[in-house]
Amino acid sequence: MWTGVIPAVTTKFKPDGSLDHAEMERCFSVQMEAGCEGIIVCGSLGEGPMLSHDERIAVLQRAQSVTKGKPTLLTVAEAGTREACELAAKAAKAGASGLMVVPSPIYHTDPAETVETLRAVAAAGDLPVMIYSNRVAYRVDVTPEIMEELAADPRFVAIKESSDDIRRTTEIINRLGDRYAVLTGVDNLALEALAVGACGWVAGLVCAFPAETVAIYRLMQAGRLKEALAIYRWFRPLLDLDVSTYLVQNIKLAEALAINSTEHVRGPRKPLSGARREAVEAIVRKAIETRPALPAAA
Template identity: 75%
Template sequence: MWKGVLPAVTTKFKEDGSLDHEEMTRCFQIQMDAGVDGLIACGSLGEGPMLSQDERIEVFKLCKAVSGDKPSLLTVAEAATRDACALAEKAAKAGADGLMVVPSTIYHTDPRETVATLKAIAQAGDLPIMIYSNRLAYRVDVTVEIMEQLAKDARFVAVKESSDDIRRSTEIINRFGDRFDLLTGVDNLAFEALSIGAIGWVAGLCLAFPDETVAIYRLVQAGRYKEALDIYRWFRPLLDLDVSTYLVQNIKLAEALAIGSNERVRAPRLPLAGERRAKVEQVIKSAIACRPKLPALA
């Protein structure tokens, strides 16, 4: 159902902290013009937990308006299952093509609770679901054994694999074949995951460098691994910025420098400052200065 490059878009704010619809529309269109295969709203990178449910639906609707006939998904990541189910229902009414679902953002569910939570959200929204498995950020590991239980429900169609263990991707394929669409969610493991069978990339640095991200994906799919790897090696210092407590600030700074956007974030986050900012800015500017020429794509 879902494959290709699906950027997890950032949420843009005006100086007064309100949603900046115009800037989001502009940035989302840059992604679509580069050839991405869909958009995902209000994930970790989209500061979803800092937004009200109504704001998240607003951001999703902007994604949907820009993505056209390509899928737009809304992230469901709530502390309480009740609230997650309510958001899933709102997403369905707003026309979501699917949901990317995190089990819980506060309480670290055990396997039985994880299955119950995910099934409840699926029932509430009645939409296709991408299971977001990120044991590092969210402390809940959606294991292969848990996926086995969820596989009986046809609404669970995909897995965003973010365990940070590349072996997990092979384990999922070995256990389920093509039952789940397997997408990588770790930018600096993307080439590795795509090379061993992932069919999609939920991407972060794509927001600042969409052409390079799309090129890597398409080249791998065409079996042109050497060309993809050359770009990936250039890209790697940038991709490392996605694997950080400060991924939102890092990537918004990259957007500011690469596509002329802004760095505004919602408190308690603050834009990068001091030595940390200087280091990230150097990484971004150095990459821009030696940006590779991209090969022709089919």
């Protein structure tokens, strides 16, 4: 359940801002057909904080209709622990496979508060939990020491490692062995993380380029580093678009160009424009024009 490429998908909207279920179903299906091992909805890339709880459950259910039994996770990233617990319980009732949980993105918890919050949300949902450790975006570092403190609770099963320090993957494995499934969550550190023991990739640019993302993962698992590295080097300018304040707009533009999807976002975001749009579009178009042939066995 906690291996392979698991897209953190974008949420699709109609021009009036309502959920576009048909386009989500189409785009989610593209991911599954490429060989992805599940879907995570309503994270940062999925504009979760801009959605009501009911909308998030609706997106979860749309993904479930496509994943056909493969893991479908809902992201819990609420300002308050009470609201996080409420959402976790709703996700469980809706049949989510698990949760990806972020400590409060508004109040930056200290280690004791982080542990208490994560335990409360896990208990409320009573589902398998992937801990999202992203000190860069959320300013809370879920450290290996915190992971060790939580290890006695079997509901904590995986880590989305997004500390932006490639050494962290090895530190987790050295300290905790195989207690947690460690998945890389930084697109432009993915190959490096897979090389040192990450067993999965929670990916963003996969939304626009699923075949290439899955190929890199499978080649790395097969020990075919040279072939994986060639694709990764081509992919790198695209992967850098995930590490940006504008990651949602960047990736939605990439989806529009690569898989003919839409760019509608929820305010206060606006689609890219001007020089920023031109720069991102140039990167995506060049990638499409120079797309590498993928190894047959990947």
